[in-house]
Structure formats: structure tokens, C-alpha cells
Amino acid sequence: MPHIxxxxxDREIRDLLxxxxxxxxxxxxxxxxxxxxxxxxxxxxxxLIVLDLxxxxxxxxxxxxxxxxxxxxPVIMLTAMGEDVDRIVGLEMGADDYIAKPFxxxxxLARIKSVLRRAQAMPDRxxxxxxxxxxxxxWRLDMDKRELHAQDGVLVPLSGGEYDLLAVxxxxxxxxxxxxxxxxxxxxxxxxPFDRSIDVQVSRLRRKIEDDPKEPSLIKxxxxxxxxxxxxxxxxxxxNR
Amino acid sequence: MPHIxxxxxDREIRDLLxxxxxxxxxxxxxxxxxxxxxxxxxxxxxxLIVLDLxxxxxxxxxxxxxxxxxxxxPVIMLTAMGEDVDRIVGLEMGADDYIAKPFxxxxxLARIKSVLRRAQAMPDRxxxxxxxxxxxxxWRLDMDKRELHAQDGVLVPLSGGEYDLLAVxxxxxxxxxxxxxxxxxxxxxxxxPFDRSIDVQVSRLRRKIEDDPKEPSLIKxxxxxxxxxxxxxxxxxxxNR
DNA sequence: AAATTTGGTAACGAAATGTAACAGGCCGGG
DNA sequence: CCCGGCCTGTTACATTTCGTTACCAAATTT
Numbered sequence: 001m002p003h004i005x006x007x008x009x010d011r012e013i014r015d016l017l018x019x020x021x022x023x024x025x026x027x028x029x030x031x032x033x034x035x036x037x038x039x040x041x042x043x044x045x046x047x048l049i050v051l052d053l054x055x056x057x058x059x060x061x062x063x064x065x066x067x068x069x070x071x072x073x074p075v076i077m078l079t080a081m082g083e084d085v086d087r088i089v090g091l092e093m094g095a096d097d098y099i100a101k102p103f104x105x106x107x108x109l110a111r112i113k114s115v116l117r118r119a120q121a122m123p124d125r126x127x128x129x130x131x132x133x134x135x136x137x138x139w140r141l142d143m144d145k146r147e148l149h150a151q152d153g154v155l156v157p158l159s160g161g162e163y164d165l166l167a168v169x170x171x172x173x174x175x176x177x178x179x180x181x182x183x184x185x186x187x188x189x190x191x192x193p194f195d196r197s198i199d200v201q202v203s204r205l206r207r208k209i210e211d212d213p214k215e216p217s218l219i220k221x222x223x224x225x226x227x228x229x230x231x232x233x234x235x236x237x238x239x240n241r
Numbered sequence: 242m243p244h245i246x247x248x249x250x251d252r253e254i255r256d257l258l259x260x261x262x263x264x265x266x267x268x269x270x271x272x273x274x275x276x277x278x279x280x281x282x283x284x285x286x287x288x289l290i291v292l293d294l295x296x297x298x299x300x301x302x303x304x305x306x307x308x309x310x311x312x313x314x315p316v317i318m319l320t321a322m323g324e325d326v327d328r329i330v331g332l333e334m335g336a337d338d339y340i341a342k343p344f345x346x347x348x349x350l351a352r353i354k355s356v357l358r359r360a361q362a363m364p365d366r367x368x369x370x371x372x373x374x375x376x377x378x379x380w381r382l383d384m385d386k387r388e389l390h391a392q393d394g395v396l397v398p399l400s401g402g403e404y405d406l407l408a409v410x411x412x413x414x415x416x417x418x419x420x421x422x423x424x425x426x427x428x429x430x431x432x433x434p435f436d437r438s439i440d441v442q443v444s445r446l447r448r449k450i451e452d453d454p455k456e457p458s459l460i461k462x463x464x465x466x467x468x469x470x471x472x473x474x475x476x477x478x479x480x481n482r
Numbered sequence: 483a484a485a486t487t488t489g490g491t492a493a494c495g496a497a498a499t500g501t502a503a504c505a506g507g508c509c510g511g512g
Numbered sequence: 513c514c515c516g517g518c519c520t521g522t523t524a525c526a527t528t529t530c531g532t533t534a535c536c537a538a539a540t541t542t
Contacts, residue, residue, distance in 0.1 A: 145471055160464045197531050203491055438521050444501055
């Protein structure tokens with residue numbers, strides 16, 4: 001599920017977008033500065049950035065150029081005025097698309113879909129530098145086929161949701177992920193008042209990938225914090241990050 | 242040098258574009274009707290199509306959909322009005338970009354460059370001069386004869402609908418396609434309230450192309466999302482990268 | 483130690499999916 | 513024009529998936 005980062009100072013716009021993009025992973029931030037941006041790009045697996053040009057100063061364009069230079073994540077630019085100059089400069093600066101405010105939300109959604117479609121079909125674009133497979137402790141997760149193989153190559157059947165959850169864990173190793181984050185990242189929805197679905201899903205996943213689900217070694221629970229995936233940090237040989 | 246095909250009834254526009262793009266090392270040809278289109282795509286090595294929506298009837302959209310389903314050549318749409326409906330429909334129909342007339346030629350150029358840049362980085366996009374055939378996991382789909390051949394060359398009989406569906410899947414590898422999209426792309430109709438026809442058709446197709454229909458490896462189902470075609474990229478030895 | 487909070491998971495049910503069976507439409511050969 | 517096959521949409525039912533709830537245990541607090 002695509003993760004979208006919206007950078008905009010206008011709360012109204014952010015809310016509007018949030019509403020229309022509900023079906024996607026959506027991160028909204030006012031973070032105009034590079035520091036928070038970088039963090040956001042790491043924490044969440046951002047696939048697409050919707051960037052408001054009208055940030056203080058001409059940070060918008062600079063930011064866009066930096067993003068393009070560093071991350072190669074697709075960018076859609078918003079701007080208040082539909083002046084040709086702006087849009088041309090923007091496109092030449094590397095933005096993947098451009099929309100002038102005020103815009104029709106449905107149009108933005110359509111463009112987002114379009115850009116994501118392209119990025120997905122293009123191997124070397126998007127925020128997923130990893131290949132088509134990720135491994136941990138002898139296991140192999142085939143990202144193409146959405147399949148998990150055990151050490152001996154035997155296919156371990158995972159439901160779609162279990163795969164999504166595991167994929168999230170794998171892309172955030174050694175980091176504590178709150179239930180909210182997991183729910184958001186793996187399911188793309190908000191937590192409800194007494195939502196235990198993540199607990200249950202973790203339980204189901206453990207049953208399939210842990211040697212002893214009662215004594216989990218891969219997915220640790222962090223009381224009052226969430227869960228943490230720790231691949232192969234087993235013994236002292238411990239190479240890690 | 243990239244070849245660009247401009248499809249527009251308006252001679253004035255064609256001349257303008259031809260003149261404008263001509264001086265930018267872009268070869269421009271014009272063709273008005275659908276018949277000529279097909280010929281043009283075969284005769285010349287078209288890398289990009291600039292398509293005017295305002296063709297008689299809604300041929301523009303239909304044409305765009307067909308192009309996207311079959312050829313996978315990038316499309317930029319032109320339209321007379323900046324009507325939201327048009328542009329949304331267009332983008333959802335698979336166009337890669339959109340510009341409203343009257344447009345600034347420099348903007349069109351910027352967008353053309355942008356699209357070409359993307360297409361270049363994307364292996365399976367862009368003009369395909371010869372083979373009207375696509376392959377996946379040892380299979381070969383003959384687009385001319387609308388026939389599917391197995392690894393050993395044996396012809397696997399597909400019904401027309403099955404072929405259409407498979408063709409849509411093949412032209413959108415690794416992308417989740419909703420039932421609505423599939424219905425639209427493969428059948429060209431709208432979904433009805435409790436429409437399960439896609440499910441059934443997928444089931445029928447799986448029966449013919451999957452080793453084990455119970456454990457599909459080519460056409461994955463994405464719960465509450467749709468289906469995804471993943472051309473088997475199996476590295477059994479599971480080593481490098 | 484009792485009370486409270488937090489996590490694990492079995493069980494239930496709603497929703498989504500797979501697919502067999504049925505039916506209507508279309509087409510080519512009598 | 514009729515008949516018998518395909519093809520494909522619809523329906524019905526089985527199965528799977530996943531969120532919710534409930535209850536228990538472990539951890540933490542008071």
C-alpha cells in the first residue's frame with residue numbers, strides 16, 4: 001500500500017487531502033525543514049510526496065530539488081497560482097506532476113494514482129531500494145510473490161494481512177513500532193478506541209514464524225510500547241547496524 | 242531520437258506542435274483516425290503519443306484505453322477545456338499526463354521530456370517495434386493471434402474473455418488492479434451492485450495457467466483490493482543480489 | 483498483596499473470496 | 513429455422529480472512 005507524505009502549511013488542505021486519500025497510507029506534516037523530512041522518509045516508507053510550493057521563502061523548490069537529488073521519490077507539486085513559469089520551473093526541477101490550487105480533490109487523487117502507477121512499474125524509482133526479496137534468520141520473504149519461505153525452502157502460507165504485517169516489521173528492523181503505527185502501516189487505517197486487532201494479528205503471525213510462540217525470538221513485545229522485530233541479533237556474533 | 246505521434250484533428254495544432262517539437266530533435270508525425278494509428282505504431286517506432294481527447298464521439302478515451310491495454314506506450318492527453326471530469330477520467334484511463342488547451346508549448350515540451358525520462362528508465366514501457374508477443378514465466382502470449390502457448394509450445398485454448406483479462410494483467414504486472422479496473426479494462430463495462438464476474442473469470446483463468454490454482458503464483462488476490470499479476474521471477478538458487 | 487493495566491489468544495461472526503452449477507445469449511452446422 | 517456447443521454473467525454455498533469480544537495471565541502499580 002502506497003505511503004504518501006503531504007507537506008503543506010494549510011490545515012484545510014491537509015484535512016481535505018486526508019479525507020480523499022483515506023484509502024492510501026497518508027502522512028501529513030507541516031515539516032518544511034529538511035530534518036523532520038528526512039526522519040519522516042525513514043520512519044515511514046514514503047512512496048510519494050505531495051509538496052506545497054508556497055512554503056516560506058522558496059524552500060519549496062529547493063526542497064523539491066534536494067528530494068529529487070537524494071531520494072528519487074516521486075513528487076507532486078501544489079502551488080497557489082497557475083502561472084506557467086512556476087509549473088515549468090517545477091517540472092524541470094524534477095517534479096513528477098503539478099497541480100494548481102484551488103484544485104479538484106478527485107483530480108489530485110487521479111494524478112496520485114497515475115504517478116504511483118508509474119513509480120510502481122519502474123524498478124529504480126520509489127522508496128523501495130530493497131530487491132524483490134528480504135531475508136531474516138534463514139527465512140526468505142519474496143516481495144514479488146508475497147510469499148514466505150522457511151530455511152528449507154518450504155513455503156509457509158501467510159494470509160495477506162500476515163504478509164503485510166511481516167513486511168512492515170522487516171522494513172523497520174530493531175525499531176519499536178506502536179500499535180498505531182503498525183495498524184497504519186500494515187492496514188492503512190486508524191485505530192479505534194479498543195482496537196486489539198494488531199495484537200491478534202501478531203499472535204497469528206508468531207504462531208507461524210516463531211519456533212516457540214510462547215517465547216518469541218523474532219517479534220518481541222515491548223510493554224506499553226508496541227512490538228519490535230529483531231532479526232538474527234541472536235548471539236555475540238551480532239553483526240548489526 | 243524519440244519519435245512522437247501527435248493525434249489531433251486540428252491541423253493548426255498539429256502544425257504548431259510539429260514546428261515546435263521539430264526544432265527540439267523530436268520527430269513528429271500526425272495521424273487522425275484510429276486506422277492510421279495502428280499502422281503508424283507499427284511502421285514507426287513511436288515512443289510517445291500526444292492524443293487529443295476532442296475526437297469525434299468519445300473515441301479519444303476509448304483510444305487511450307485501448308492503447309494502454311495493448312501497447313503500453315506513454316500517452317499525453319490534450320483537451321480543449323480544462324474540465325475536471327475529462328482530465329480525471331483521462332488520467333484514470335491510464336494517460337501518463339494531461340494538458341489543457343490552450344497550452345504553453347514550453348510546458349508541453351517539459352512534460353514530454355518528463356514522460357520520456359520515465360519511460361526510458363522503465364524497461365517494459367515504450368514502443369515495442371516487432372514482437373506483438375509478451376511472455377511470462379515461460380509462457381508466450383501471441384497478441385496477433387490472441388493465442389497462449391505453454392512452455393513446450395502447446396497451445397492453451399483461451400476464450401476471448403480469458404485472453405482479454407490475461408492481456409490486461411500482462412500489461413500491468415506487479416500492480417494491484419481493482420475489480421472495477423479489471424472490469425473496465427478487460428470488458429469495458431461498469432460494475433453492477435453485486436458483480437462477481439471478475440472473480441469467476443479469474444478463477445477460470447487460473448485453472449488454465451496456474452500450476453496449482455489453489456496456490457496461485459501468477460495471479461494473486463489482494464483482499465479488499467483486487468488482483469495482482471506477478472510474472473514469476475523465480476531465483477530458485479536464492480543466492481545473489 | 484490487592485488492584486489495575488497490559489498482553490495473549492480462543493472463539494465468534496461479518497465480510498471477502500473461490501468456485502460449482504445454472505441460465506441466457508450467440509453462433510455455426512444441419 | 514432449429515439444435516447443440518461454447519461463453520459468460522448470476523447465484524448459491526463453502527471457505528478463508530480478519531476484526532471484535534471475552535477471559536485469563538503476566539506485569540506493574542498502589
